[in-house]
Amino acid sequence: MFEIKGLSVNYGGIEAVRDISLSVPEGAIVTLIGANGAGKSTTLRTIAGLVKPRAGKIEFMGEDITGKDPAYIVGKGITLVPEGRRIFPDLTVLENLKIGAYLRQDSIEEDIEWVYSLFPRLRERSWQYGGTLSGGEQQMLAVGRALMSKPKLMMMDEPSLGLAPLVVKDIFSIIEKINKEGVTILLIEQNANMALKIADIGYVMETGQITLSGKGSDLISDEGVRKAYLGG
Amino acid sequence: MADFFHQNLSYFLSGISVGGQYALIAIGYTMVYGILRLINFAHGDVFMCAGLMMVYLSSSLPFTISIPLVLILTVAIGFVIERVAYKPLRSAPRMSVMISAIGVSYLLQNAALYFTGGLAKVYPEIPVLSRSIVIWDATTRVVTLVTPFLTIILVVLLSMLIKHTKVGMAMCAVSRDFETSQLMGIRINRVISMTFMLGSLLAAVASLLYFTNYASVTPTSGSMPGLKAFVAAVFGGIGSIPGAVIGAFIIGICENIIKGGASIFGIPGSGWTTFSDAFTFAFLIVVLIVKPTGLFGEKSVDKV
Numbered sequence: 001m002f003e004i005k006g007l008s009v010n011y012g013g014i015e016a017v018r019d020i021s022l023s024v025p026e027g028a029i030v031t032l033i034g035a036n037g038a039g040k041s042t043t044l045r046t047i048a049g050l051v052k053p054r055a056g057k058i059e060f061m062g063e064d065i066t067g068k069d070p071a072y073i074v075g076k077g078i079t080l081v082p083e084g085r086r087i088f089p090d091l092t093v094l095e096n097l098k099i100g101a102y103l104r105q106d107s108i109e110e111d112i113e114w115v116y117s118l119f120p121r122l123r124e125r126s127w128q129y130g131g132t133l134s135g136g137e138q139q140m141l142a143v144g145r146a147l148m149s150k151p152k153l154m155m156m157d158e159p160s161l162g163l164a165p166l167v168v169k170d171i172f173s174i175i176e177k178i179n180k181e182g183v184t185i186l187l188i189e190q191n192a193n194m195a196l197k198i199a200d201i202g203y204v205m206e207t208g209q210i211t212l213s214g215k216g217s218d219l220i221s222d223e224g225v226r227k228a229y230l231g232g
Numbered sequence: 233m234a235d236f237f238h239q240n241l242s243y244f245l246s247g248i249s250v251g252g253q254y255a256l257i258a259i260g261y262t263m264v265y266g267i268l269r270l271i272n273f274a275h276g277d278v279f280m281c282a283g284l285m286m287v288y289l290s291s292s293l294p295f296t297i298s299i300p301l302v303l304i305l306t307v308a309i310g311f312v313i314e315r316v317a318y319k320p321l322r323s324a325p326r327m328s329v330m331i332s333a334i335g336v337s338y339l340l341q342n343a344a345l346y347f348t349g350g351l352a353k354v355y356p357e358i359p360v361l362s363r364s365i366v367i368w369d370a371t372t373r374v375v376t377l378v379t380p381f382l383t384i385i386l387v388v389l390l391s392m393l394i395k396h397t398k399v400g401m402a403m404c405a406v407s408r409d410f411e412t413s414q415l416m417g418i419r420i421n422r423v424i425s426m427t428f429m430l431g432s433l434l435a436a437v438a439s440l441l442y443f444t445n446y447a448s449v450t451p452t453s454g455s456m457p458g459l460k461a462f463v464a465a466v467f468g469g470i471g472s473i474p475g476a477v478i479g480a481f482i483i484g485i486c487e488n489i490i491k492g493g494a495s496i497f498g499i500p501g502s503g504w505t506t507f508s509d510a511f512t513f514a515f516l517i518v519v520l521i522v523k524p525t526g527l528f529g530e531k532s533v534d535k536v
């Protein structure tokens with residue numbers, strides 16, 4: 001469904017991503033794990049169209065989408081829940097959801113209902129400004145906002161960052177639920193343990209390159225992965 | 233009290249009127265600042281160009297055509313300035329864009345100098361607006377009465393556009409966070425163009441009202457009202473539309489009260505008028521010292 005071939009990305013002279021290839025089958029949860037600075041965010045930002053790649057090819061449902069602008073890519077059904085959530089603090093919860101559906105011309109009422117049913121907390125806070133929400137609620141809103149574009153592929157950049165363990169558990173179970181409802185997931189995490197547990201396929205990224213890949217359950221028991229990312 | 237108000241009515245009236253004109257210009261400064269963090273130094277000159285275009289167009293066309301044409305052409309000028317002078321510098325340091333804005337300002341003034349030969353051009357008498365009327369013994373023009381109402385109507389329309397339309401929501405989003413806006417599918421360049429076009433449209437309306445009162449246009453006619461409107465925007469808290477409008481009315485009224493100082497405060501001498509401009513800028517300095525973020529300014533001026 002989604003495939004990257006030989007992707008390289010530079011920031012000025014710095015090579016942030018070097019010749020990586022990965023594929024995401026339809027309906028799967030795929031995770032990309034790796035230490036801070038490995039190039040995970042850069043990979044997602046390039047897919048989303050925020051950064052232009054130096055080389056390589058990005059294909060989505062048979063179409064070459066390399067170097068297209070973000071609006072085009074959202075329109076195709078790929079969305080990114082950005083690192084640090086980045087909700088709009090001076091728009092209300094409802095307005096944040098509506099702006100997630102910016103490109104859509106059809107009725108969005110049903111999807112607002114869907115998001116509210118996934119996150120009842122957001123319904124209660126519908127009229128509150130985004131900036132007044134707690135970290136966990138903001139993450140829910142960021143996910144809900146991304147869902148409003150009716151994505152086929154949802155990319156998430158470290159959704160567990162800075163959240164309490166209990167909240168992280170919630171978010172991960174919601175990710176699984178969203179996936180079961182038909183949205184393919186590409187998930188970046190430093191919290192490798194949690195990510196690999198729910199993932200069908202995992203990739204390990206180190207200093208801009210993919211060094212290891214395999215089934216989530218295989219990686220979790222891999223000696224090297226355990227040592228490097230799972231604390232022994 | 234009623235007597236005092238009665239005697240000085242003409243000053244209050246022109247204060248409210250000129251305040252409305254400043255408000256319409258100030259909105260352009262404040263909206264562009266809100267979205268690009270750029271002080272668009274060329275904005276006052278766009279206002280001047282609207283005035284000059286009216287002079288030339290109305291000499292051969294009826295007002296029913298020349299007025300809409302001036303509005304459209306001014307919007308086009310705003311659009312082109314952004315595309316040519318600011319858009320290519322989107323990822324350049326803010327100072328570069330600032331310098332580009334100053335360049336555009338001088339470019340417009342020089343173009344105007346070329347076309348006018350440096351002579352003051354007589355502004356056409358727009359029917360109805362230019363007509364003199366007497367209210368409560370004060371003689372004034374219809375435009376003085378129309379301006380505050382028209383200003384309020386336009387501000388209300390603008391607020392509705394921002395609050396209740398998709399474009400308005402996109403403007404809020406883009407002024408907060410370029411990147412996340414792009415992730416929502418918002419084409420930020422379109423939204424930025426739209427902002428410049430709206431600002432220019434309001435400046436064009438302001439020019440119709442302002443020059444009807446002042447009767448002539450020169451290449452530097454945009455500087456002073458532009459500067460005053462800018463001070464109003466800073467006073468109101470740059471980036472805030474209600475702030476700019478309230479700031480503009482306060483400055484317009486204060487300025488005219490000072491002009492009327494002789495009779496209002498019972499101080500003899502007519503030299504006060506000279507100080508009304510100085511007042512505005514002294515006021516700016518005080519605002520910047522006492523409350524740099526203005527009346528309704530954001531707490532943090534920088535983009536998150």
Ligand SMILES: Nc1ncnc2c1ncn2[C@@H]1O[C@H](COP(=O)(O)OP(=O)(O)O)[C@@H](O)[C@H]1O
Nearest residue numbers: 011014016034035036037038039040041042043
């Ligand atoms: N905007 C940027 N400009 C320059 N270098 C950057 C930028 N963003 C990230 N980098 C660099 O690219 C590398 C990869 O960063 P990133 O993709 O954010 O890693 P990760 O998400 O895995 O922590 C790092 O060395 C980082 O310093």
Ligand SMILES: [Mg+2]
Nearest residue numbers: 040041042083
């Ligand atoms: Mg990252």
